[in-house]
Amino acid sequence: MNRIDACFARLKAEGRTGLIPFVTAGDPHPDWTADILHALVRAGASLLELGVPFSDPMADGPVIQKASERALARGVNLKHTLDIVSAFRQQDQETPVVLMGYLNPVEYFGYEAFAKAAADAGVDGVLLVDCPPEEAEQAHALLRQHGIQQIFLASPTTTDARIGAMARLAQGYVYYVSFAGITGADRLVLDDANERIDRLKQLLPTPLAVGFGIKTAEQAAAFKGHADAVVVGSALVEALSHANSRDEAATIAQQFMQPLSKSLAE
Numbered sequence: 001m002n003r004i005d006a007c008f009a010r011l012k013a014e015g016r017t018g019l020i021p022f023v024t025a026g027d028p029h030p031d032w033t034a035d036i037l038h039a040l041v042r043a044g045a046s047l048l049e050l051g052v053p054f055s056d057p058m059a060d061g062p063v064i065q066k067a068s069e070r071a072l073a074r075g076v077n078l079k080h081t082l083d084i085v086s087a088f089r090q091q092d093q094e095t096p097v098v099l100m101g102y103l104n105p106v107e108y109f110g111y112e113a114f115a116k117a118a119a120d121a122g123v124d125g126v127l128l129v130d131c132p133p134e135e136a137e138q139a140h141a142l143l144r145q146h147g148i149q150q151i152f153l154a155s156p157t158t159t160d161a162r163i164g165a166m167a168r169l170a171q172g173y174v175y176y177v178s179f180a181g182i183t184g185a186d187r188l189v190l191d192d193a194n195e196r197i198d199r200l201k202q203l204l205p206t207p208l209a210v211g212f213g214i215k216t217a218e219q220a221a222a223f224k225g226h227a228d229a230v231v232v233g234s235a236l237v238e239a240l241s242h243a244n245s246r247d248e249a250a251t252i253a254q255q256f257m258q259p260l261s262k263s264l265a266e
Contacts, residue, residue, distance in 0.1 A: 026076030044261025
């Protein structure tokens with residue numbers, strides 16, 4: 001069983017809502033990312049999303065854009081991101097890792113070469129922001145061949161036709177964007193989001209994770225009983241940007257996560 005499926009099966013059996021932190025590979029420093037990932041797991045992360053730095057992250061707000069810029073300035077690319085996953089896997093063989101990024105670096109790497117390299121590194125899933133299900137056949141087939149699940153995005157504006165295409169291809173989980181916009185914005189409306197989540201869960205065969213705009217333990221807890229997992233990204237990336245050392249980065253990650261993890265466990 002894929003680690004993502006095992007993770008959500010365990011969460012369901014325990015009656016818990018998962019917590020999925022997002023960090024950008026190589027930020028605030030390439031040598032610290034694996035340690036940050038371990039700290040997040042210690043603090044209760046169910047699954048990890050690792051952003052691949054990209055020069056034109058169209059769906060990301062200023063916090064994650066700046067994180068990508070800092071990582072790129074340090075020379076971090078898709079290959080280095082896979083190296084980070086490999087380093088993480090030396091100590092953690094259980095926690096699922098999903099790469100989140102854009103098509104361009106994957107196309108440059110080569111679909112088949114990327115799928116093999118990602119599998120060898122220990123990647124469990126890939127979310128390509130600009131690869132909707134109706135355009136995903138080539139990538140989906142190659143990833144699946146190597147045991148990697150392709151994760152798709154849904155939003156309040158996702159059409160029924162796209163949801164249908166998603167239902168046919170979806171594996172692992174679907175990432176529900178709680179509103180149409182960029183990451184990290186301040187427009188989260190909990191009641192509306194939960195209503196849409198409940199509807200989508202009736203239409204999709206996979207678990208549903210919700211993200212975009214979640215910054216506090218109270219916001220995360222409001223999705224219990226609706227979403228299968230909660231994703232926290234921009235607020236964590238912003239907190240990590242102030243770290244001045246490897247140990248400080250790990251401490252910030254752990255301290256940021258603990259109240260979120262506690263709120264979902266209560």
